[in-house]
Amino acid sequence: MPGPRSYDDEYNAGGLVAKEASGDNAAALSVSEISAALKRVVEDRFGFVRIRGELSGVKRAASGHLYLSMKDENARIDGVMWRGNAQRLSFLPEDGVEVIATGKLTTYPGRSNYQIVIDRMEIAGEGALLALLARTKARLEAEGLFDPARKRALPFLPRVIGVVTSPTGAVIRDILHRLADRFPSHVLIWPVLVQGQGAAEQVAAAVRGFGAIAPGGPVPRPDLVIVARGGGSIEDLWSFNEEVVVRAIAACPIPIISAVGHETDTTLADFAADVRAPTPTAAAEMAVPVREDLLAQLGELALRTRRAVVRPVKLGRERLAVRAERLPRPEALLSAQAQRLDDLAERLRRGLRDRTVVARQALQADAARLSAPLLLARVERARDRLGAARLTPALVTQRIAAGQERLQALARLAASLNPDRVLERGYVRVTAADGRTVISRAAAAGEAALELHFRDGVLAVTPGEAALQPAAPRPRPVAKPGPKSSPPEQGKLL
Numbered sequence: 001m002p003g004p005r006s007y008d009d010e011y012n013a014g015g016l017v018a019k020e021a022s023g024d025n026a027a028a029l030s031v032s033e034i035s036a037a038l039k040r041v042v043e044d045r046f047g048f049v050r051i052r053g054e055l056s057g058v059k060r061a062a063s064g065h066l067y068l069s070m071k072d073e074n075a076r077i078d079g080v081m082w083r084g085n086a087q088r089l090s091f092l093p094e095d096g097v098e099v100i101a102t103g104k105l106t107t108y109p110g111r112s113n114y115q116i117v118i119d120r121m122e123i124a125g126e127g128a129l130l131a132l133l134a135r136t137k138a139r140l141e142a143e144g145l146f147d148p149a150r151k152r153a154l155p156f157l158p159r160v161i162g163v164v165t166s167p168t169g170a171v172i173r174d175i176l177h178r179l180a181d182r183f184p185s186h187v188l189i190w191p192v193l194v195q196g197q198g199a200a201e202q203v204a205a206a207v208r209g210f211g212a213i214a215p216g217g218p219v220p221r222p223d224l225v226i227v228a229r230g231g232g233s234i235e236d237l238w239s240f241n242e243e244v245v246v247r248a249i250a251a252c253p254i255p256i257i258s259a260v261g262h263e264t265d266t267t268l269a270d271f272a273a274d275v276r277a278p279t280p281t282a283a284a285e286m287a288v289p290v291r292e293d294l295l296a297q298l299g300e301l302a303l304r305t306r307r308a309v310v311r312p313v314k315l316g317r318e319r320l321a322v323r324a325e326r327l328p329r330p331e332a333l334l335s336a337q338a339q340r341l342d343d344l345a346e347r348l349r350r351g352l353r354d355r356t357v358v359a360r361q362a363l364q365a366d367a368a369r370l371s372a373p374l375l376l377a378r379v380e381r382a383r384d385r386l387g388a389a390r391l392t393p394a395l396v397t398q399r400i401a402a403g404q405e406r407l408q409a410l411a412r413l414a415a416s417l418n419p420d421r422v423l424e425r426g427y428v429r430v431t432a433a434d435g436r437t438v439i440s441r442a443a444a445a446g447e448a449a450l451e452l453h454f455r456d457g458v459l460a461v462t463p464g465e466a467a468l469q470p471a472a473p474r475p476r477p478v479a480k481p482g483p484k485s486s487p488p489e490q491g492k493l494l
Contacts, residue, residue: 080116101116161186
């Protein structure tokens with residue numbers, strides 16, 4: 001007969017159906033029960049922890065919650081950051097950033113794993129912060145946001161200057177004081193936080209707000225924008241390294257001067273801006289020129305202009321005087337011509353005298369042929385030939401017909417040149433009271449009264465009057481033919 005069996009024997013014995021042994025205090029637990037027990041143990045034991053590791057698989061859900069993993073060389077742990085805490089982050093989490101997360105450990109029964117619920121997350125030291133800065137800079141630079149070809153020239157003399165900075169710090173006072181000393185300008189201040197939670201979003205919104213101002217509206221649109229902040233550590237200036245600020249500056253349609261920190265401080269906003277100023281005071285100096293220098297320069301240019309105008313006149317006078325001294329005297333220029341004139345006058349006098357002598361001799365030689373009986377005989381012969389000649393009508397009618405043709409041609413020419421001829425086609429001829437034709441508006445304005453010649457009559461008007469006073473129509477002048485020419489005289493028949 002077998003002896004009594006122990007608990008281990010009963011527990012280790014195989015069987016098809018699980019059985020509860022007598023005295024067994026390890027009751028079977030459900031999966032939910034053991035998961036809940038593990039959750040309580042983990043949360044009680046690790047209710048507050050700080051974990052250092054590198055971010056991996058960072059993603060933000062539509063609900064605003066942040067899901068990520070933290071890892072080192074040998075292990076990995078999941079993490080979650082609820083929306084309220086995620087909105088208070090002072091930097092943008094991304095893969096590869098080494099951080100220190102503060103929160104509590106818990107389990108997630110749905111996947112049988114544990115995770116950290118993060119309440120606060122910080123970058124693990126300045127080295128990790130610089131590494132994040134380098135990665136962000138490389139990524140934005142690859143997109144072309146820092147391309148020098150995008151840089152725009154600053155306006156020479158901006159009428160309106162927008163300033164994005166804190167309204168209570170010393171930066172805005174330095175900028176306003178420097179602008180007043182150099183060239184007083186219209187300044188618009190957009191107050192923002194320059195450090196801490198929400199500063200980056202406010203700076204980006206201010207830059208976009210200045211760019212959205214419409215020209216000619218109730219608020220003047222700035223010609224130049226200055227983004228300024230005083231000096232500080234890399235943590236203090238981190239808002240100006242945020243991607244949202246860099247993208248807002250790069251997309252702004254207005255030229256921007258970045259004056260963040262002191263001369264040795266550099267932020268990503270400096271690379272995205274059109275011009276980087278070492279200090280806010282230097283930004284004010286870059287924004288406007290010195291008014292006194294401009295006035296002095298204008299005076300110098302005006303003096304140079306006067307000199308440029310007077311100098312050609314002075315040089316012309318000097319050159320004219322030199323050339324006048326080189327010209328010969330008028331007496332020397334005309335001496336040869338005067339001498340030749342005297343010679344020609346003497347030759348003319350001798351020639352006239354000789355011609356007179358020759359003519360007198362010829363007249364004396366022909367005196368015999370000019371005797372009265374001889375002349376009377378020639379007149380009698382001419383009278384006889386005239387009496388024998390017959391006067392035919394054709395000699396007279398031909399001359400008359402030729403004259404008529406010339407007269408008709410002149411009449412046609414006068415009709416074509418008649419200024420009233422074009423009135424038949426709807427034109428109007430304007431004359432003064434004395435009959436002069438007026439062809440310009442200035443001449444018409446100087447007349448007390450005008451007459452408008454239409455096809456069917458004349459209308460008298462007064463320049464400048466609203467109502468035109470009609471005058472009695474009078475017939476248009478018609479070109480009259482000239483006086484008939486007398487018939488041509490009968491040509492000499494002899």
